[in-house]
Structure formats: C-alpha cells, structure tokens
Amino acid sequence: MARFWNPFAFTPAPVQVFMVLVYAALFVSLLVIHLVVPDVPGSTPKSISLDAAWLDLKHLSAGFHPYNSRFNDEVRDWLLHRIDQILKDNGVKYETASNDFDALSSKADSASVILYNDLISNATFSSNSGLSVYFEGTNIIVQVRGTDSEASSNSSGSGGVLVNAHYDSVSSGFGATDDGVGVVTILQLLSFFTTKGQEPAKDIIFLLNNGEEDYLNGARAFMRNPISQLPHTFLNLEGAGAGGRAVLFRSTDTEITKFYEKSPLPFGNVVTADGFKRGLVRSQTDYIIFNGELGMRGLDVAFMAPRSRYHTVEDSTRYTTEKSIWHMLSAALATVQGLSSYTGSQFDGEEKDNGKVNSGSGSEAVWFDLYGRTFAVFQLHTLFAISVTLLVASPVILIIFNIILARSEKWYPFARKAIVQGAEDDEHVFLKGWRGFFRSPISFVIASAAVVGLAFLVTKLNPLIVYSSEYSVWTMMLTAWFFLTWFLMRCAYEVRPTALQRTYTLLWQYIGAFILLTAVTVGENNFHIAGSYFMVIYMGAISVALLISYLEFFALPRKSTFVKIFGNGDNASIRTDQPAPSYSSRPLLSRDASPGRDGSARPSTSQNDADDEATEQTSLLHADRQTFSGGYGSRRRSAEDGEPEEEAQSNDDITTYQPYRDEQFWSAALPSWTWLVQFLIICPIPVILVGQIALLITSSLNQTSADGSAVLLVYLLMAGATVLILAPIEPFIHRWTYHIPTFFLFIFIGTTIYNLTAFPFSASAKLKVYFIQRVDLDTGLNTVSLTGLDGYVQSIISELPSSHGKDVTCVSAGANRAGLQECSWPGIPAAVVPHAEIAPGIPPEKSYASWLDFNATRTTDKKNNTQIEIKLYGNNTRACKILFDKPVTALKIKGSADDPRFDPVGKNGTSEIRLWSREWDKPWTVVVTPSEQEDTAGDVDGKRKKKAAGLDGKVVCLWSDANELGTIPALDEVWRFMPAWSMVSKLSDGLVEGSKAFAV
CATH class of the missing domain: 3.40.630.10 (Zn peptidases)
Known part of the structure; x- marks a missing residue:
C-alpha cells in the first residue's frame, strides 16, 4: 500500500512550503508597513479638514x-x-x-x-x-x-x-x-x-x-x-x-x-x-x-x-x-x-x-508598535524583571524535564549506546545520541562570520552603496547566510543523518540566546537600554520550542524496552562486530528497506540480508517483534503477542513505519507534526520584532554617511539583524532540497557583484553636500565651498563652470562634519546687500564695505576691570556673530534679559557669540571681559597689577535668503549644474558670511 502523504510531516515538501509562505508573508508585510503610508479614512473628526x-x-x-x-x-x-x-x-x-x-x-x-x-x-x-x-x-x-x-x-x-x-x-x-x-x-x-x-x-x-x-x-x-x-x-x-x-x-x-x-x-x-x-x-x-x-x-x-x-x-x-x-x-x-x-x-x-x-x-519606558496598528508600552523595570525570571526559570524547567526523561529511560540525546541486560559486558546497541551535536554551532559561526565579512568587504570596496541600495545589501546578506547554513547543515546531514538535529540546533540556540539575554539584562539594569526588548521574546520563544522537543521524547520507548527488542528469545545481543542473524521475516528497519531520498521505501536484497556484516546501522528489528512508531505510522504488534493476525495485516505496508531515511531507528516513534508548532513559535513574532527594528535602523542610518558618520556600523547592524531574522530557519533547514538554496545562491552572487561595483547614489537617493560662501570684507576675497564626501564632492565641483581653471583647495571639514572634506575655490560674488554689488573698476573691498560695520573699543568697568565693547551693524540681515581668538570670560548684550537658568558664558569661556535680532538692520552692542594676565612690570605699592590681554577676532554677518534668483549666484549655479545624483544643503546658519577682523 502506498504511503499516505502527511501535509504536516517533517519532510522536505511541507517544510519548504510552510517556511517559504511564512517568511514571504512576513517580509512583504514588514516592507509594506514600513514603506506605505496608510490611507486617509473616509471621514475625519469634526472640524478637522x-x-x-x-x-x-x-x-x-x-x-x-x-x-x-x-x-x-x-x-x-x-x-x-x-x-x-x-x-x-x-x-x-x-x-x-x-x-x-x-x-x-x-x-x-x-x-x-x-x-x-x-x-x-x-x-x-x-x-x-x-x-x-x-x-x-x-x-x-x-x-x-x-x-x-x-x-x-x-x-x-x-x-x-x-x-x-x-x-x-x-x-x-x-x-x-x-x-x-x-x-x-x-x-x-x-x-x-x-x-x-x-x-x-x-x-x-x-x-x-x-x-x-x-x-x-x-x-x-x-x-x-x-x-x-x-x-x-x-x-x-x-x-x-x-x-x-x-x-x-x-x-x-x-x-x-x-x-x-x-x-x-x-x-x-x-x-x-x-x-x-x-x-x-x-x-x-x-x-x-x-x-x-x-x-x-x-x-x-x-x-x-x-x-x-x-x-x-x-x-x-x-x-x-x-x-x-x-x-x-x-x-x-x-x-x-x-x-x-x-x-x-x-x-x-x-x-x-x-x-x-x-x-x-x-518610569523609564519600553515601547514598540506591531504592524503600525497595535502599540505596546510598559516599564523598563518590568522588562528587567521578565528577563531575570526567564534566565532563572527556563533552565530550571528544562533541567526538570531532563531529569524526568532520564528516569523514564527516554533521554536519547547524548546516549551513545545501551547495554543489553543479561548479555556479555561488551554486547550493546548503539543509539547514536551524540550524532549531529556540533554541526549547528559550526555552521552558525561560519555563516554569521561570512555575513560580517561581507560587511567589512562592502565597507572596504564600495562603502556608500547602502545609501541608495539598502535592500540590495539586505538581500545579499540574507541569501548568503541562508545558503551557507543550508549547505553546511545539509552536507552534514547527508554524511551522518540524525533525528536529533532539530533538537540540538534549538539547544545551541537556547545557549546563545541565554548568553545574549544575560548581557541584555545587564544593559537594562546598568545602562538603561530598552531597545533590546526583542531578545526577551526571542529567548522565550526558543525556550518553548526546545521544551517541545523535550516533550517529543516522551513518545519514545524506554531504552530498556527498545534494547530488549534487539535480542532473540534468549536475549542474545547483536554487536557491530558480529554478522547479522538470519531471520525468516523481513527486517522492519533494515538499511535497504528504509525510505529513500524521496521518502519512498528502498527495496531490500537478499544478498545484503545474508552477507552484509552487521554495523551500528544494521537493522535488528523483525516482523515478529514489537515496533514503535509515531512519526511515520502507528504502534503495531504481531499476532503472536496477542493481536489478531487480521488486524496486523490490515495495517499499512510495513515500510510506512520506518524512521525518516537513515536516521536513528528509534526515531520512528517521534511525532512528525511538532516541528510546525516549533517553527510557528520561534519565527513569526521574533522576526516581526527584529524586522521592524532592522528596517527602522536602516532608514535612520543608511544615509547618515553624507553627514560624515561611519558606515561600518550600519553594515554590522544589518549583519546582526540578518542572523536574528534567519536563525529560526536553522533547526529545520536540513530538510530543504537544493532547488531554492541554489536559486538564492545565484541571487547572492548577483547582488554581491552589484553592491561591490554599482554607483552608490541615484536621482531618488541623492548625495547631500553642504554649501557656504565666505567673503573677507577687508580684502574682498570671495570663496565658495562645498563640503561632502571625499572624491564625490570634487566630482560635483568639476561640473560647475565657475570652478574651471580655478585652484580648488580641499581640507578636512573639522569636528562638526568629521569624515567630510571642505573644498573651496574663488566663486561668483554674492548680491545679498542691495546696491552693494561689485562695480567695474572699484576694488572689491570698497564695494563690500557697506555689508557690515563695527567698532571695537577698550573700556573699564566700575571695578577697574578691562572690557571690550563691540558695536556691530549688519546691512540687510538680522543675524551676525563675533569670533574671538581666545575665550572671553564674561559678556553682556545691550537689551538682553537676565535669567538665572541661563549662563551667558560657558565654564571654559566663550569663543563665539551668535546674535539674532527680530528686527532688520538693527545694531548690537556687546561687552565682553577678556582673559587677564599678570603684568609684573606694573607693581603699585607692592601689589601686582593686572591688565587685559590683547583680544583679536572678527565680526561676521550672515545672509540666508535665497528666494530671489541672483541674490546668491554661486548657489544658483550649484543648483543648476550639479549632477542629478547630488543635492545641496546649507553648511551653517548663513548661506553667505561676510567678515571683518579686529584687534584691541
């Protein structure tokens, strides 16, 4: 009779179908929620339009x-x-x-x-x-x-x-x-x-x-x-x-x-x-x-x-x-x-x-949404309590079940062999309980290291590709981890099949999650980190899935009962160094009668039955003995054990009671559907939580490189999220056939080539560069600069007509724009002050003179302290600033109100004062107290006299209005001629800065 196909069995077809459907649904839904804004409802509240x-x-x-x-x-x-x-x-x-x-x-x-x-x-x-x-x-x-x-x-x-x-x-x-x-x-x-x-x-x-x-x-x-x-x-x-x-x-x-x-x-x-x-x-x-x-x-x-x-x-x-x-x-x-x-x-x-x-x-909070519809919020203290409880309770529960299974003689993991009672000391049955124990951590480490290696490789060769092609990077990492994990786990399974691979993988995942949760719990308590809440749920899901694997073992026969089946009537034991006995009936679990790669039974040959030397995989069960099954059939007894012969013969073909392929013969009694329950526990919710965080982090950080931020961190965060998103696949991946992983391999190759070679910017993801024009109003020197990523900002400048034939100087942008280059060249004069444009034949410094005016004088207060009073006026602006070559220790601005909550000067003094007025063309009067130094030559009556040190600096006014074309021609030129893959922003508060130096 043909085998009945179980749509929930732990076999390749159900495993691949369910897992592909679940992950496809999760990925599509996560992307839709992240990228698509919900529609406006048909009606809005009253008075909302x-x-x-x-x-x-x-x-x-x-x-x-x-x-x-x-x-x-x-x-x-x-x-x-x-x-x-x-x-x-x-x-x-x-x-x-x-x-x-x-x-x-x-x-x-x-x-x-x-x-x-x-x-x-x-x-x-x-x-x-x-x-x-x-x-x-x-x-x-x-x-x-x-x-x-x-x-x-x-x-x-x-x-x-x-x-x-x-x-x-x-x-x-x-x-x-x-x-x-x-x-x-x-x-x-x-x-x-x-x-x-x-x-x-x-x-x-x-x-x-x-x-x-x-x-x-x-x-x-x-x-x-x-x-x-x-x-x-x-x-x-x-x-x-x-x-x-x-x-x-x-x-x-x-x-x-x-x-x-x-x-x-x-x-x-x-x-x-x-x-x-x-x-x-x-x-x-x-x-x-x-x-x-x-x-x-x-x-x-x-x-x-x-x-x-x-x-x-x-x-x-x-x-x-x-x-x-x-x-x-x-x-x-x-x-x-x-x-x-x-x-x-x-x-x-x-x-x-x-x-x-x-x-x-x-109280400090933990919050997150689920699919943009449901919102969870609770205290960080609650998360810490749950974390501690899980760290304590989960191992205790697992240990208790371990003890119960061991005392019930059903703890098959780590059981290498069992001694046949009544037989000679060296007569035993191999249970192969260690088989597959180390393959999961090995494959996990190799696959994860490969993804991290990809992060470093992309950072080295094409670091900015994530700016415009973050989903290509995601695809590369996901397919790389999946294919490597499948290849290693599948190869190991082909060489040494084992029914414990799922259990051992979950056990290793539990160990890894336990270590991570321990670190997370420390972070929650000591550093108030709340964003790792997903690890608590992840750990809980793995714990439950592993517990289900433990519960599966209750369906197995006792070891003593199982070993007894291997003997004949006088309890003769079969050892691997003895030839297999000859039985008139067909062996139920013979190697040749076990299911083939497609799940069907492989035919037995009499030559193998008679001549093959017995090994640990040689079948020792017989048709006249009790057999245990659950994964692929039901429990069955022969007629001589008290069951009617007709009932025994009415069951399915005897090959339906085989374990899957060449897995341990006792595994036939394991349930075949529990894998699906485990997968649905460890996959959807953890993947949703991690996936939402991963997409949010990617959108927040993938384009910060234009600001000078390092990109390696972005790739490493993506690599870590990749591992967490795909880890639920690992316990079941050895059941996958080669078709889908091979397809993923080709996708990985294609996306890797693209990520390493493609231009990182596009019309929909433009590189941002920062503009400012500085005019030295004393000399008339006019400089335009763009600040951006080295190599790319020079390319943008080369497209500007005003830069042709000019000496473009690039220097580090400084602390505020760390990692960027500021490139400057003589630019087109600005017309930010009406009637102050450069006229033919007039020196630039005279044409610019009316942009701002100031007067810096040295005064003395009531306590004989030296002060510097600066009166500053800017034309057609309401924003100016004063820069000092060394910090001043006190300042007072005419018209300012005192407020004890505000300190006019910082602890280390002030090197820059920014002035903002609500009125146009309004002058400011600023009084500062400069640093003091001792003048030993000026002793009076035996007392040392102090005088103020010299104070140098410059006054600067800002112009920020680019609404009228021609006001800042250099900026108009950048907008007009910069490549389609680039965009300009402001570098500072002003688009144009005009400055004059002072020394008092």
Missing part, C-alpha cells in the same frame, strides 16, 4: 523661510491670519496678550482662548563648547483654556499640555515636513479643540516657535515667557525626512507614552530613543529644551526618512502627501485628547527646582 491642511502646507512651503529671511516674516503674518480665521470660523472670541504675567492672568480669567504674539522674549545662553547665543524670539502662542477649572493650568492641578512645532525652515529647504506638517497639524488641532462641544478639560498651549533650525533658539525664547511654566506635559512635532510615517522618536517615561498608545496608527520603537542617547543620531529637536531645560514630560514625534531630502529643496509638498499629514495629525489628536482630559496628579512633582516645571518624574 485635510484639504485645508494641505492648502496650508503649500502656502507655508512656497519658499525658503529661515529666521533670517524676509519670507519668514510673511509666514508669521500668514499664521496669525490663519489662527484668527480658524477661531472666527468656530465662533470663538479670543484675547491677545503680551508675555507680561499679570496681563496673562487677567486675560485668562475672562477668555477661553488667548493669543500671545510674543515680540518681547529674548534669551542669552551658552554651551560647554565655547558658544554663546543671544536670540530675540518671535513665537506665536495660543492658549486654549480648559473647561475644568480644577485641572486648569492656572490652578494647582496637573498643569496644561504643550503642543509645539517650529515654523522656520532651513535656508536650503522649503520645510514641508521640517516642520510644515507639524505646523498645519497644530492649526487643525486648534480648530478641533475650539469647536463647541470639543473643548479640552485642561489647558492646551499651542506653540509655533521660530528659530529652531538655528540652535533650537525658539524653544529657549519660549522659556522666557511666563506661560512656559503652565504646561507639565508636551508633544513635540518635528521632521527629519520628507513624507512617510511620523515616528515616535523619544519619550520621557512610561506614563506619558501610554497616551500615545491610543493613536489609531501608532508607529515607533524605543530603539530610536536609545540611538539618541548613544549619539548615533547627531541632530536634535526642541524635545531636549522642553524636557532637559524646562523639566516637562512628553513625546517627540517626527518624520525620519529619507534623510537625503532632509534640509534640501526636496523637502517640499512634491515628496509628501495628505496621508503623511493624517498620520501625524491622527497621532497628535489622540495623544493631546488623552493628555488634556487627564485630571490626575501623576505629572506633578513635589517642588520646583531652579525654575523647572513641576512635572514630577516617571
């Missing part, structure tokens, strides 16, 4: 609008008009106020909405890197008062909710997603929460800040407004890409993250927060001001990819959609609804500290 938001975004991104541009003022006026329009459409009468706290309070008592047109706040602050900033804010703040007076931000309740976005763009980008989508989201939230019947229970403060792109200046200016003390929680809306999904980048704690959990389309992973903590992502957002400086608790939601469009002209409505607006808007709406309706006290602290908001402290 995506059409209006889309039109607003087009208006907002109609031109470059950095802080230092005329169009920035136009955007600000338009935003005030839109706010007024929205409130009037909703029938809301609002009040306007300055940032005076008394006026703020009185207005709040009588109005449901207060608009703060802040043209007063300014801030002077410093960093430890020797930089000081003076900034005059032009923020727009709208306060929507809550209906619950006890929860109002003007009472002792838990404070209000801050929602922030910045309305300035960089000078080289239109700012559609950075941060236009955030701005139009706030406008729609304002419309929603001022609609009758939808008023919040708690105050909501909508902040449209100006100056984020230039050192987070707008958020710092917000700190100077008294209303900044009212909210206790915040939601920051940002953008670092162009389109796609809005990602939850960071969160301060578990409690605040649970409000984001209600988003209909949650998308984010705590691994991005770990990346910010470890410095893998260099850019920052206003999040660090609201949390780090103000002490509020909140969330950072931003667009993240593609980074090649970030801060370029491709950050426009052309590369984003209404779907992206809805994705951010829906998440913001759900989060703010939850926060503004919460009236508890968990966001209250015991006291304010140094002017920080009374927000309390929360």
